[in-house]
Amino acid sequence: LNEYFSKFMAFLLELFKKDRQLLEPDERGYFIIRQLCQLLTAEDIFKSFSQIIVDEGDVGFACKIVQTLNTILLTSAELFELRTQLKNLDTQGSCALFCCLYKSWCHSPIATISLCYLTQNYHHASDLLQTFGDLEITVDFLKEIDKLVQLIESPIFAYLRLQLLDVQHNQDLIRSLYGLLMLLPQSEAFKLLRFRLDCIPHYQLLAMKEKPQSSKDPRPLVSKINFKELHQHFLQVQARHREARNKKMIKAAT
Secondary structure, eight states, rough: OOOOHHHHHHHHHHHHHHHHGGGSSHHHHHHHHHHHHHHTHHHHHHHHHHHHTTTTTTTTHHHHHHHHHHOOOHOGGGGGGHHHHEEEEEEHHHHHHHHHHHHHHSSSHHHHHHHHHHTOHHHHHHHHHHHHHGSSSOOOHHHHHHHHHHHHHHHGGGGHHHHHGGGOOOOOHHHHHHHHHHHSSSSSHHHHHHHHHSSSSSHEEEEHHHSSSOOSSTTTTTTOOHHHHHHHHHHHHHHHHHHHHHHHHHHHHO
8 A cells, every 4th residue: 555545644643633523323434434435445554554553543433433444344335345355354465454454443342243243253242242341331332233133134144044053153242243242232123133042943042052163263273362361451442541531521620
């Protein structure tokens, strides 16, 4: 990527930072990013955004832009090829892209889970959800889970829903979905996700205790990804968010 492209992307992010209203659904920010993905290479656009966001000092803005990019990634027709690339993770380039996106997606815990679902890294998603009890559960946090549940019911994640029929090889996926269910209050999203999980054949659920699933990913390139390092990075980013919230509370109190 040449220096002019990088400067342009940095300028664009600065524009979004000054006017965050642009990042709301149906606003110009969504249109600008989608058009860039059509005119240029979607992979380059997302990789460039991610490389800048990962070191963003304003963690609140970083969380907002990551949520916006995640929604565009999962819902835009223009990004079908990029989603397929991330779903399969069958090349070194796609694995490198996943790691690049992951490091900035850590600014939004639910966006990180979405990325793990998209890339079929269910064991890691299940591990991440175990740490969510230590995070601050806000109304916005619950809204993001609600959006994810709606996305799980969309055509984008049809493959994920079909995988629920193969309990033996997708135990981590089922555990992670139950983890999301336990985080939700008993809302419409809770009922929707519970109904989906109720569709899993019960006789197969009983077999989960008898035959635990191996944590090793059958995809050879994915098995080389250092998920412990990524998990540690997630915890460090969330610690930055916690520190920023504490400073904000102290400032408001004084």
